[in-house]
Amino acid sequence: MxxxxxxxxxxxxxxxxxxxxxxxxxxxxxxxxxxxxxxxxxxxxxxxxxxxxxxxxxxxxxxxxxxxxxxxxxxxxxxxxxxxxRGLERGVVQLGTPSMLGSYHFPPIIMAFKHKYPNLMFSVYEGGAWQLQQMLEKGELDLAVIEAEEVPDNIEARTILREEMRVVVPLDHPFATRTSVPVEDFLREDLVIFRKGYFHRKVLDRMAEEAGIEPRINVETNLLPLIRTIVKQGFAISTLLNMAVENDPELVTVSFDPPIWLDLCIAWRKDGYLSRANQAFVDFVLQNVKVE
Known part of the structure; x- marks a missing residue:
């Protein structure tokens, strides 16, 4: 042939x-x-x-x-x-990551890795966790960060992050003084939320289905700065990983009642060949990330 x-x-x-x-x-x-x-x-x-x-x-x-x-x-x-x-290394780490992790979680890891392997190059692709998983399965990505739930049989995955999903509100919102917020109360507020395909949206859709409540989604966007601005100005509230807002003095984060935790994995195809550069990055991440 x-x-x-x-x-x-x-x-x-x-x-x-x-x-x-x-x-x-x-x-x-x-x-x-x-x-x-x-x-x-x-x-x-x-x-x-x-x-x-x-x-x-x-x-x-x-x-x-x-x-x-x-x-x-x-x-x-x-x-x-x-x-x-033959000793001809590709020298490129190809990583697909959700935008929030690409902005807040991976930069220090990538910089530390680059310090150890200065000749390797990074190619980072941003997308929704479901989209990244599909690209990984098709061989369009070498490595991707995906949800730990329902990892398909043809994917090898290792948990690298356990993070709490938090209710995000402005300083003057009634939720700001609470210690926790029931899912039902959250779903009845005006919401700004990620589009379908992102793990944040999957969490919201699952919460709504289990509660039997249609969420009041006013704005759909994958732009984190826009989400934060909309929340700060009081037009809607949101739910984000704590890492995305913990250092913002104009926002308050509150746990759900009960708390909602998200496990994320670094993943690759079981039947695919992982280059030396990609394997080195996987090993580095697993050696330096502690999941509590």
């Missing part, structure tokens, strides 16, 4: 278009079309239904597409491993 042609086929199937695949691969469309046609001829199968300007996968094409991603990822992993055996 021509693995280059298999890669072209995979992108055409993924993007649903020879034109878009050619643009993504930075190739001329006829070159992509001819390579896929040769692949079909070598397999003696039709992989696409071609209807004027539209295409769709045949049954055989669907089966090959399911396997192609795994094959191509395995090839990339093998190439990286062989390079490192």
């Amino acid at each position: 021509d693995f280059k042609a298999l890669g072209y086929f995979y992108e055409v199937a993924r993007l649903g278009s020879f034109t878009r695949a050619a643009e993504f691969l930075n190739l001329a469309q006829p070159a992509v079309s001819m390579a896929v046609k040769r692949l079909e001829q070598s397999l003696e199968l039709n992989l696409f239904h071609r209807h004027e300007r539209q295409i769709s996968l045949t049954t055989e094409g669907e089966r090959l597409y399911q396997q192609a991603g795994k094959i191509l990822q395995a090839m990339a992993d093998a190439e990286l491993e062989m390079e490192e055996l």
Whole structure:
């Protein structure tokens, strides 16, 4: 099998278009079309239904597409491993992290790691915990920080952080003088909250479902500075990890009743090859992070 042609086929199937695949691969469309046609001829199968300007996968094409991603990822992993055996390290730590941890938890860890390994480079991707888990499973990320709950079987995960989710209010809010806030009281307030896909939103949705209350979400945003500003000005309250607001004198954080704790893990694919740089970062984090 021509693995280059298999890669072209995979992108055409993924993007649903020879034109878009050619643009993504930075190739001329006829070159992509001819390579896929040769692949079909070598397999003696039709992989696409071609209807004027539209295409769709045949049954055989669907089966090959399911396997192609795994094959191509395995090839990339093998190439990286062989390079490192020859002493040609990639030298890049690729980490996907939720925005709050990327802003408040990881900077000192990354700086300490860089002090120990000054020649390694970091590539940090910000996203929701669910999005990061999906990217990790697809091989689009090497490492990601995900929730400890419901880790899939194909993912290896180690807990690195246990943090309390806190009610966040302005100084003059009635909740500011309480020692704790029942979930039901919180859900009946005007809320500014993260969008779907972020662990904060998942916590809120779970709280609302268990309480049987429709939350009053006034603003959805993933921008932490905006959330803090909205809360400070009294337009809504929120729930955040304590690390994001503990040093802000204009905000008060209060525990839920009962307290809500969140466990987060650093994770990677069990069947993927972890480069020396990524493995070094995992080892460093696990050696230097204490989970109480």
